[in-house]
Amino acid sequence: MYCVTVLYPNQADGHFDFTYYRDRHLPMMLALLGDNVVSLQLRRGMQAVDGSPAPYLCLLNTQIRSPEHFASVMAANSERVLGDIPNYTNLQPIIQIDEIL
Template structure:
């Protein structure tokens, strides 16, 4: 019985350590990356086609960014953090890039193509936040 308890304890300890290590090694953007968040505020009579955004618009913009792009994410708003309050954002697209200046150099010449694609998925003017990942 003593050996079973010790074995169970060791197995539990190994599993916990593996789980903890896996949790810390998830694909979290590295400190120092630039994060560009394109946020689409919710408002009455505004529309957002998340399927088009996911399959056409974001891949198009990602293509402009080339090797500077580390990853991008797409979030679909589902609720406010405060009960019975309107949704703050219908969607948020985020690019994680190595260099802000390279991002700007890639977006600049393609700005009109990016804007021309807006009517294909939304009638919302986005709010853009550029930030640095600190953790």
């Protein structure tokens, strides 16, 4: 099993529309990825352990069956996916694929 982790850094000039992301962007992504998605978890950063601002504003973990399938879907739909980002944020996401051990 694998996990796609998407992190949006918490920056002073950053904004993030969680409603748009949850209600519009994620359903589009789920439709594109189909049954490769096992589960999805969306989180809003609150604070660091020491009480300072959270280092990430938004965190998304998506468990997937195949990183190859994920990569091919993203390559085929990159314009559509990347073109939607300005609709919900001005932040640059950090994306990585993890193996769940």
